[in-house]
Amino acid sequence: MIKRLTTFISLPLVLLLLGAFILNPSEKTEKSDWISLFDGKSLNGWVQKNGTATYEVVDGTIKGTTNTGSPNSFLCTFNEFGDFELSFEVLLHDEELNSGVQIRSATREAEGDEAFGRVNGPQVEIEASSSGSPESGYIYGEGGTGGWLVEKDDRNYHDAFRDGEWNQYKVIAEGPRIQVWINGEKITDLWHEDIYMTHPRGFIGLQVHGISKNEGPYSVSWKNIRIRSL
Template sequence: MIRHSALIVSLTMMMLLFGAFVLAPPGNSPETSGREWISLFDGESLNGWVQKNGTATYEVVDGVIRGTTAEGSPNSFLCTFNEFGDFELYFEVFLHDNELNSGVQIRSQTREPEGDEAYGRVNGPQVEIESSSTGSPESGYIYGEGGIGGWLISDDERKHHKTFRDGEWNQYRVVAEGPRIQVWINGEKISDLWDEEVYMTHPRGFIGLQVHGISENEGPYSVSWRNIRIKPL
């Protein structure tokens, strides 16, 4: 009787342990689960980011990242230290000045530095940020920054639209899976790109916040980002 009871207890414990193993939630590691959102901006500092190219300024103001132009500067980029391949990216952006063109780099790289450069030129796919008041508003389309092909969305598919709301925070969602990149603005789908050639050269890379270059005697213009998070797929 004692042996029988011990056997029952032993079997019960094994079943409980097995059930705990099966029902336990996946680990928090995005590399293994692919289900966890990672915040890229802590709301207080630029930890995890580094500026590459240009002399625009990036600072944290009232819990958001604000980028401001510098006269005569080429394009500037605030880039994540970490690199990402397949992912879902979410961020919110506010254009303080409609004259400013901006964007967010995905899967991007830098070329080898030349001369006394600290960083080589940033290159890779860029998700466009642009005021709807311009003559040809193209927010949400994908541009090949750094000489990788200009607009990656064909002219026929790149329709002018006013989904981007001037003077307001705008929500962007970007899904990159293999050679396919999709972009939504404020819940409306804007881009659906399939480009195997770009994917071959840029399968993964950093995320970069662009402040577009301006000429002398222009600006200053500013753009802000907040709620920047990413979910590896």
């Protein structure tokens, strides 16, 4: 009789402890600590892929400047990321310049004397509100990965991006869902299983868009680039 009573009491206790063990780790690892991707002093942790634009540290920012006739250039993190929250500030010095930030991106196989193959993957758009078709905050499939991933009917022109000022971006990527905010205003809530299947994780890349031979030079700057895993 005593043996049976002991068993009856201990089983719920075991289940309770097991439940606590399962729940606590998920609460602790839901969001990791923020990691700074830019130390404000150097380009340590970054490597340029594609193009001949210049990237330099200027007054605690990363400043990218176009090079005449260059294709798209990308300054990319060595590290790769899957599900994350990304935060950064960006300033377009010249409203004529189109830019973006690559997420979960990769490079194709290098050809010829290329150091790196073509950068490809989802890109968060950066574009002046005064441009003819402002589409900042929407997601583009760079490097032959589908063109605009946000459908045309969902790409409503807006003025959340402040021309001539620093703009705060927040990007959350969880599975096939990508959300983007600009200066606190939600711009994109995209669910795209195809791009997630091909690009579930990858590097972060700062784009300086290519220009023709008779344009520029134009510049764009980033600062306070931080990320945390989800």
